[in-house]
Amino acid sequence: MSMARNSSALASKSLRGSAISATWPGRLVVYGAVALIGLALALAPFLFPDVRSQEVAARICVFIVLVASYDLLIGYTGIVSFAHTMFFGLGAYGTAIALKTMGPGFEAILLGGGLGVVAALVLALLIGLLSLRVKAIFFAMVTLSAASVMMVLASQLSDFTGGEDGITYSIPRLFSPAFELLSDAEGKAVRLFGVPLNGKIALYYFVFISALVLFLAMMRIVASPLGSVLKAIRENELRAEAIGYRVVFYRTTIFCIAAGIAACAGILRAVWLKYTGPDVVLSFDIMIDILLMVVIGGMGTMLGAVIGVVLMTLAQYYLKDLMALGAEATGSLPLVPDLLYPERWLLWLGLGFILLVYFFPSGIVGTLLGKGGQK
């Protein structure tokens, strides 16, 4: 009754028939949706100029990277880690501490972020070598413990990390709204489609383009020979080992890669928010969000990360508003308004998530692309 055999049984179930029933309408829907999302994100500052939409768009960009890197682990290799926010946090805290101590400058972002990424890589290597050789369930527990220790450290080493309050800092002047990319004769920022071309736009595109590059890099990784080996390990660990691939080596490698990319996402988040604290980069809620996003979108499909992130983030930002309306409208009934109270949105999400895992274990994209099929 080995774990490996069990998880590979799942994987082969969910991938059975991918060659036979690749349905083209499904493909069309997925690729269309992803193209639409990509376009919307690329033009977000002009399409949705208000502050909140900008925030949503930037969050989506960062989380696509974070969730896709997590998918490298859970979807492509079959590793269940709960330490992904830890790496995300390392990148973010590295950048934040450097920006705070060295002042706002690109060298601070480079140095701090670089150190954060290196720390994430080293930690991932240690955890990987120590515990990736044991069973997947052990690994899940080890990473969970490591992540919570990191959380405690972040709140206790308050001289460095600002404790529970986190750190606020300023970012390079190029990214501030007061900076004009192009100024006209009167010294004001040139407007394009009614949107001033200021530092805020530069910051958004910095986040967007970095996220795009990272995402494309991950697409390349899963299409590479390395990606094939990972899938082989997920499908049948013993067989991969027997063919001659050193499973522990490959698992540790992908764990380090995913950790490094998560740390990069952390840098982007830190630069965009101008604030870093346990709640926005380290908390277990974010880990749960990542897990939900991957599973909703579809494990083992990079595009699933995009769809999952967009759906979840929109739900987080806008479903709450809707539920508040619902709670008001049903205010006279017993219990119903309590259930619709905006803070309870996770309850519904959790229920939906359980149903999804039961009935569509391969997620939205996996189902649409014909990779799944019901059990």
Added chain:
Amino acid sequence: MSDTSIPFRTRMSAGIDRFGGVMLLPVVLAFIAFVLIGQPSTWATLTIAGLAMGMMIFLMASGLSLIFGLMDVLNFGHSAFVTAGAFIGATVLAWLGFWVTGGNPALNLAGLLLAIAAATIFGALAGWFFERVVIKPVYQDHLRQILITVGALIVAEELILLIWGGAPIPVPRPAVLTGSIVFAGVSVEIYRIFAFLLGLVVYVAMYLVLNRTRLGLLIRAGVENREMVEALGFRIDRLFILVFMAGSALAAMGGAMWAGYQGLITAALGSEMMILVFIVVIIGGLGSIQGSLLGALLVGLMANYVAFLVPKMALASNMLLMMAILLWRPYGLLPAVKR
């Protein structure tokens, strides 16, 4: 008890094994702490606190470990039972009001036992529901088990928030168990003694059931080789329900005890404890009650000693302990089965 022998063990390790093998670790830990702390009375207080804490964690961890050992199910929703047990215990104690806070020791104890019983019964019922509805469809499938139980954990936590709200709730502690007694210069909180004794009773009961009854025999056989038990014609699924209910009930009982110990509880209680519980289960080895007890005592002692010596390292120390033990024994100290 599992077989921990190694083929070519040296004379020295054979000697250590004769005196209890890895079971000596808490004693060694206590001795090291004694040297580091230096004051016998402080050391004794810390040790008793550590043992009491360890016993409460044992209650929560043993169920998880047994469920994993028998059913091969890792229930990430386990902490929801802990939290629910804590809140139900607190609610019952608050209802009983005068019983608990009044001067009559018998009523005090009856009130506390009633609260713990309520939590335990709830744990068993919720466990039955959980096993039937949530876990049964995903046996044999670890990835979906983890996902589903995490989903169930979210739902359960939200329901607890819905019912009891997010604000911390004070837990009335029975009058007879408040305060402390001073014995030979060592002051000991009475509640800790109670927690330790209750844990000990549960451990002995579990040990006897597992080792002296037919049911226990079946469960141990199931842990070792599930297919064989099934092939011999036993209804393994009934055992599963039973063990799952017992494990959840123990978690709820541990939660109720912990609520009384803390005095102020929030909905985050379960997830905070869960880290320690996981560490205990990993240290002890999955599926064994002795391992859980050993791990829980180690973690409880470690947490208290380190909190006194180097306060900032409290949680990290347990993490380091786990790392060290995993390096030494990758399957934990006393695994029931090496799978």
